[in-house]
Amino acid sequence: MEQHEAVASNDQMSLRVSDQPAFWAAVASQPDCPAELRKALGTSTPYKTIRFDIPSGKAVRAFLGKQPGWVKPTSARKASNSAPFAAFHDGRKGRIQYRVVGELPDELDVESRFAIVREFSAIFERRKMPFVAVMHAPDHHNNEKNWHFHLIYYDRPSRRITEADIAGLSKRGFRTDALKPGIWDFTVVTPKRGRANGKSTPLKQKKVDGITNKQWIKTLRQELATITNLHLAQSGVKRRLDPRRYTEMGIIADPQEHLGTSQAAAEARGETTRTGSANELRQWKAIMTEGDARYRKALADADERIARYRRLRREIKQSEDVEQEVVAMRDNLHKAVRLDDIAFRIHHGIDRARSRASHVRQANRQLVQAFDADPAAGRRSEREESERLVRAASEYLALLDDRLADEYALLEDCRRNAEAMRQQALMIEQQGHPAVASAETMIAVRPPEVEPQQSAPQTTAQDLPRSHNPSEANKRAIAAAIAAVRSAGR
Missing domain, CATH: 3.30.930.30 (BirA Bifunctional Protein; domain 2)
Known part of the structure; x- marks a missing residue:
């Protein structure tokens, strides 16, 4: 396939001589200036952008890079105070897969x-x-x-040709002496009839x-x-x-960059990387944006539910009594929505605070298990390093969870109180107008689903170091993590 499909188109470059006349005049005077470039620079239309073929974009760029004053093309992502002198259009090879x-x-x-x-x-x-x-x-x-x-x-x-294919080509006047059964149909190349140097691919199928x-x-x-x-x-x-x-x-997500082998390995060791940090920031912004969207939708759903209740109740009861019920219902539902929002942010704040250490522990646990299954999977020093990282990550998580006890308690309080307020609103509906408390309403009162967070995530004894004294680095990291969680929950 590669031999028969990968036919490259020519490399090209484009420029306008009048943009940098002195520079291009100096380039054309160089004895090693590529012939195609020198010919293009001699054009009689210096104020017009010209585009022409060159043997190799890489070679021409290397030549121009040695010329004084050359400003190379820059991508749109990179700022430059000077405009590039030329643009390159490297040819593409045929697609083979x-x-x-x-x-x-x-x-x-x-x-x-x-x-x-x-x-x-x-x-x-x-x-x-x-x-x-x-x-x-x-x-x-x-x-x-x-x-x-x-x-x-x-x-x-594609298919492999048979004796019948070869016989058919022979009857049609094609030369078949070099063909054998079993070769791929797209590889059959014969002289084109009526053309001195022409070639034909009579069995090649259309894409x-x-x-x-x-x-x-x-x-x-x-x-x-x-x-x-x-x-x-x-x-x-x-x-x-x-x-x-x-x-x-309707999911809010910002595409993330691929870490690559070296950065993924660094992240598994607990080291921050540029791409990993950027991905983390994108993910956090997407989570907070999702939280904002959930909050707005929950409020809108609550208001729609309240309006429906008011409409149905007014059909059978005086407006003064109905408004008292509506006020109580709105108070409960709106408070439940606010508590759900606080719980959402605390939950994800805790999850973010634990995420790097959790990843380090999980990644290195897998490495230790691989070493256990096959001692030849790595060096002894690699195993010892993975065991050390598991212990360090477990120490960090245990200390962090201990320091976040108030946040875990607040998270559970928010969820419990929000559920109690939803039940209060439901009771108002059921007592005031049973028809309102339909299956649709029962679904509507549920909070947005968030993966449950354990009150105290478990750390096994074998993961913890014998000495449970936190390092200064861990203390600083934990303090920063706690501050981030509390900020998220505000």
């Missing part, structure tokens, strides 16, 4: 996960596109739930339509979600996949 990476549910067994990959692959089989698919299990370097698959495919249907448009990606996502959800349902798992984009689902 597409890659798909898909999530596989960790709740399913291996057979069900493999069935998902096999059924998803049928999309490519039906279109007769060649592909390779592999399923990967999580290892000690990534999350224990990271079951996934890789699928590489080629959008040109499948629609593979390069945006709808194809949506089709793949929808197909994978449908297949996965079927297997989840068959296994009695409640979780479901949604193939839509976050924006289409």
Whole structure:
């Protein structure tokens, strides 16, 4: 495929001589100036932007980089006080493969996960596109739930030729002396009849339509979600996949940067990285934005519910009594919404404060387990370092949870009081007008779902160091974490 498809287009550059006439005149006078560039600089239209082919964008950039005063092209992300003197347009090679990476549910067994990959692959089989698919299990370097698959495919249907194909080409007048059964159809290249130097690919099939448009990606996502959800349902798992984009689902999320191997390893050691910190900030902003959106929606839902109650009650009772009930109902529901919002922010503040140490402990626990399973998996010093990091992270988390006892208590108080106020509002509805307390209303009174936070997350004894005296670094980190949690809950 690579040999027959990867035909590169030419590299090009564009410039306007009149923008920097002195510089380009000096460049053209250099004995090692590339011939194509010198020819372009001699154009009779210096005030017009010209675009021309060059043998190698890399080579021309290297040459210009040595010229005094050269200002190289900069990306839009980088600020520059000087405009670039030229733009480069490097040619692209032909596309020889597409890659798909898909999530596989960790709740399913291996057979069900493999069935998902096999059924998803049928999309490519039906279109007769060649592909390779592999399923990967999580290892000690990534999350224990990271079951996934890789699928590489080629959008040109392909097959191996037979004796009948060769005979058919021979009857059509093509030279077939170099052809053998079993070679791929797209590799069959013969002289084109009537052309001295022409070449023909008589058995090469056309590429499948629609593979390069945006709808194809949506089709793949929808197909994978449908297949996965079927297997989840068959296994009695409640979780479901949604193939839509976050924006289409109303989920607020800012795309994050890929850490890469070196930064991921540094994060596993508890070291802060530029990308990791930036991702953390994006995630926190998205969480707080989501909290704001939840708060506004909860208030709007409460007001809609109150208005519905007022309307139904006025049909059977005097307005003065109804308004007293409405005031009490509004007071309870609005306070419940505010308490839910405080609980949401405290919960996520605690989660953020614990997140780095939790990640360090989990990542290094997996490494220790890998060393236990296979002593040859790493050096003794690596195992000792992982054990030290598990102990240090566990010490930090134990101390942090102890210092956050008031925040854990406040979190539970907020949730408990919010639930009590929702029940008070429900009682007003049930006593005033039973028809209002319908199944729809019962659903509406529930708070936004947030993953429950344990009152005191457990740390096993084997994780803790024998000496439980916190280091000065841990003390400072814990103080900063507590301040962040309390700020989030305000």
